[in-house]
Amino acid sequence: MSTHTIDTATVKRLVEARALRGAAIIGQPGGWSVLLKYGMEERPLGIQRADRPRLWRSLDTCVDYLKKELHIDRIDLVDATQHSAANLAGKSRPDAAERMRNAFAAAEHDRWFREQVEIGLQEADDPATRWIPHEEVERQFGQLREELRKQISP
Incomplete structure (x- = not known):
């Protein structure tokens, strides 16, 4: 040839x-x-x-x-x-099989992520959703941080 x-x-x-x-x-x-x-x-x-x-x-x-x-x-x-x-x-192409597994996993994660975003948007648009002010969240996590510091300090 x-x-x-x-x-x-x-x-x-x-x-x-x-x-x-x-x-x-x-x-x-x-x-x-x-x-x-x-x-x-x-x-x-x-x-x-x-x-x-x-x-x-x-x-x-x-x-x-x-x-x-x-x-x-x-x-x-x-x-x-x-x-x-x-x-x-x-x-044999084991790298191709691994690449395909990763592609399917990424597609599945993308599907799950988009589903979660859609659920979050629906929840945010719901008039019954209870919103917590930023200052309240900061105060609650500040208390939680202090409790954790006390637990790890001798």
Whole structure:
């Protein structure tokens, strides 16, 4: 395969112009790549922002991407002679799982926080709400501070 790749945006334009002559899925150690034929060229589909072939771990995911994202319905060849799943174990992304857990936790916290703010606003707008003046709150917490100081002093 050539080291120069073709990007997804270019492939979409080629498909739209019906200039793509063919597509082949080639097995690689660790996954599957796509070789595209247009004009007199054959180039692998590249990853974003790099001149390296894109690699899918699953053949099904690769085919789905070609059909749904690139609108390529005909695949000329599936070559599994070089395919090996041996390198898949090293492709694990525990950082991605942690990032997703954090994102879900943040979304849940955001939902809870917005709910609490809404409850507070409803309570503040309720005419039956009893408001405590600032001076009264300061006096109550001053007494509480003094009691705590007495408890921790020998």
